[in-house]
Amino acid sequence: MACRPELLAPAGDWDALKAAVASGADAVYFGVELFNARLRAENFSVQDLPEVMNWLHARGVKGFLTLNVLVFTDELEQVSELLVKCWSAEVDALIVQDLGLCLLAQELVPNLALHASTQMSVTSSAGVAQAAAAGCERVVMARELTLNDLERVQHQLKQRQLDVPLEVFVHGALCVAYSGQCLTSESLGQRSANRGECAQACRLPYQFIVDGEERDLGAQRYLLSPQDLAAWSVIPELARIGISSLKIEGRLKSATYVAAVTDVYRRALDGVLDDPESVRLQLELGFSRGLGTGWLEGIDHAELVDGRWSKKRGPSFGCLVKVHPRGWIEVEAEIEPQRGQGIVLEVAAGEGGAFQIPREVGGRIMESERSGPACWRLKLGPSRVDARGLLPGAPVWLTSDPQWHSTWTRRAGRQTPPQEAPLSLVVRGRIGEPLVLELEGAHSSGGQPLAVVSERLLEPAKDHGLDRERLEAQLGRLGGTGWRLETLHLDLSGSLFLPIGDLNRLRRALLQAMADAGLSPVNRLKSQRRCGAIPSRAERQQLIRSCYGRFPANTADHTQAARLTVLVRSLDQLKGLIELGDDTPIEGVIADLEQPRELKEAVAIARGCWSDGIWLTGPKVTRPNEGWTLDPLLRAKPDGFLVRNADQLERLCESAPCRGDFSLNVANPLSLLWFLEHWGLQRVTASCDLNLQQLLDLAENSPSDRLEVVLHQHMPLFHMEHCLFCALLSDGHDHTDCGRPCESHTVLLKDRSGVEHPLRADLGCRNTLFNGTAQTGIEAFPAMRSRGLRHFRLDLLDEDAEDAKRRVRLYGEALGGRMPSAEVWRREQIEHRLGVTRGSLRADRAQGTPSISR
Incomplete structure (x- = not known):
C-alpha cells in the first residue's frame, strides 16, 4: 500500500473507548454532553476530558472531540469556554461543522487542531480549500464520494498546491441525505440534525406515488434507508489514493461492536485479514442492515437501498422449509445452528399499502437436529413461534450469537497497558x-x-x-x-x-x-506540550466582542420598507410574476431551474423587470467532476447568483454579485462574518435550523440588512445522492443507463401520517424530497421587522402561474402593512390543500433574550 492511514474509531463511553484502543485504533473520536451530533450517545462529560486524554496519550493514541454542530448566537460564550477546556486537556483535534466556530477557535486557541466534519458537506477540492482557509488541518469528506472522486480531489489539491489530509468513512450507518444538508427532523419536528437531534425519518416506511397512483413495490417499504457501509475490501485502494484517516461510524453502538469492527479494519490495514466470509460474519453479527461499499465503488441506486428493512438484520441464516407442530420449524441453513443463537423469520406483508410492513417472528434456538444435508429442525424459545403467515421460502436471519458476544465482550474488556516512555x-x-x-x-x-x-x-x-x-x-x-x-x-x-x-x-x-x-511518561509520549496562558473568561468575552467589532454597528433603519425576493422553479412561475407588472413588492427573482437550456431564456424574459434583477442559482452539491454544471449559469449572464456551496463561491463570485443560500448553514454572527468578509457576499440567507428566537438573536448581533429570511417554503427534507427515480422506475444503475424517468414522471412519497412529499431531481441527478406541508413565518413578521430584518424570500415549488401570483400578492400585502400577518396565515391555511405550518418560526417561541454585548 502507498501509505498507512490512521484508523479512527468511535467512542460513545469509556467501555467503547477502551475497546477501540484494545482492538488497534490509532485514534478515537468522542463527544461530551454539549455541541455534538450524537446527543443520544452516553457521551463523556467536560470534566472527563483531562482523564480521557491522559489515558489515551499514555497508550500512544490520539483523541478527537466532536463539536460537529451549528452554534447559535447565545452559545458563543459557552462554546468558547469548552474550547479552552479542550486546549487545557490537550485534546488532539476538534471535529467541527460551523465555520463561525472555526473563526472563534483560531482567535482563542490557535494551536488546537481543527478537522472539518463531514457535516460541512465537503464534496470537492473547493470545499477542502474553504475548510483550510477557515483553519482546518484535516477534512472529512462527504460519504457520497466514490474512489474516483477522491482521487480527483487529491489530484486537484496538488494542482492547488494545497496539502490537506483527507479522512473517509469506511464503516457504519449511511445517511441517505448529505450530512449537513438534511432538514427533515427540523422541518417535521423542530429537532435539528445539525444539532445532534436527528429523528431518523429516513428509517421509516413510505408509499411510492407515481403520477398520482400508488406503485406496488412488493416487499420494498423502506425507500430511504441505505444499507450499512463496510469498505474493508477497498482499504488498499484508499491507501493508494493517499487517504490519511479511515473512520468508523458508531458512537451510539456498544463496546462489543466497536471492538469487533475496529479489529477487522486493524487487520485490513496490517494486511492480515483471513477468510472474507468470516470477516463478513464478524461484522454482520455486530450490526448490519446489509453491508456494502456504499458509494465508494461507484453509484448503484438499486443496490444502495434494499428497501425491505431499516433495522438490524445480521447475516443470512437460510430460509424456511416448513413449520412443524408444537413450535418446531425446519430451515435450510447456510450456517450450522448453535444453541442460544437468536433468529428471526420474515412474514410476508399482506395487502393494504406500504404500511402493512413485514412482520417478524423468532426467538433463541433451544434445540436443533439435522433433517437433511443442509436442513435442520429447530425449536425456538422461550415461547412457541407464531406461525401465522409464515410461508416456505421465508428468509431467516441470525440476529445474535452467544459465542460472538462472548468473544467480543472479552476482547472489548481487554486491558491496554500504558506505553513505556x-x-x-x-x-x-x-x-x-x-x-x-x-x-x-x-x-x-x-x-x-x-x-x-x-x-x-x-x-x-x-x-x-x-x-x-x-x-x-x-x-x-x-x-x-x-x-x-x-x-x-x-x-x-x-x-x-x-x-x-x-x-x-x-x-x-x-x-x-x-x-x-513534573515529568511523567504521559507527557513524554505526547508529541508536543501546549504552552501559553489559558484565556480568562473576560479575555474570551473580549475576543468574541472583537470579532463582532469587525461588523458595522447594527443601526437598522426601521423606516425602510421590507423587500421581497421570490425563488421560482419553473418558467411558468417566472412568467406569472412578470405579469404582475409594477403592482408588486418584488425586489428580485431567483430562478432555480432543472434544465440548463432554460437559464438563458429566464434571464432574457425577466431582465429589467425588477429593481434587483433576475438571479440564478445551481444545485446544492458540486462533485469533483461537475464544474461543467456552473458553465450554463455563467453563460446566461444574470444580474447575480444565489450560491449554495464552495465551488459556486469560487467560480461565481468573480463574475457577478452573489448572495448565500441557507445551505451555507449560517447560524451565528461569526459564520455570517466569514461569508461577508472572506467571500464578499452581499447578504446571506439564515440557516433553516434557527428557531425564531435564535433568528432574532442573530439579527440583533449582526448587520441585519445583510441577512435574508425565507418567509415561506416547502422545506427541503432530504437532499440526497440516492435517486429514487433510477432505483424504482428503471432497470438502470445510475444516470448513464436509467433513461431519465425523472423527466416523464411525477413522484411523491407518502409518509405514515398521510402527507405526500414531492420528489425532485436536479441537474446532477440528486434528489430532493420537499415537505408536502409548507412552512410560513408570516405570523412572526412583526417580530422580525422589530429586529431590523427587511429582506424576505418566498420559495415556490410546484405552484402554477396563478397560484404564484396569488401568493406574492398576499405576502406583499403583509410586507406593505396593508394586511395583518394573522390574516395571511388564515388565508394560507385555507388555500393550501395540506394547510401550512409555523414550524420553527412560531411567534410564541420568541423570548426577550438579551443580545450579546458589543
Missing part, C-alpha cells in the same frame, strides 16, 4: 567522587541539569567494574514506572565500583526527581 540517561564518574546519574536534555526548576548523585564515593573495581552491561541491567529496571531505558551514555574514568544497592537507590532517586519536576 523512552529515557535517555547519562552516567558520569571518577574515583573518589560520587556517581552522577543525569536525565539527558532535562533541567530542574533552577535551570540546572536534572541529575542525582550517589551518597557513596566511587572506588577502584577489584574484579567486575561498572561496565555498560551492569549499568543497563540495574538502571533499566523500570518495570511498572511507565518508563523504559532507551539510551545510556557513559562518561566514566577507569574501572569503577559501586554496590548494586547504591545503583538501585540512585535509579529511584532520579525517578522521584523527575516526578517532582
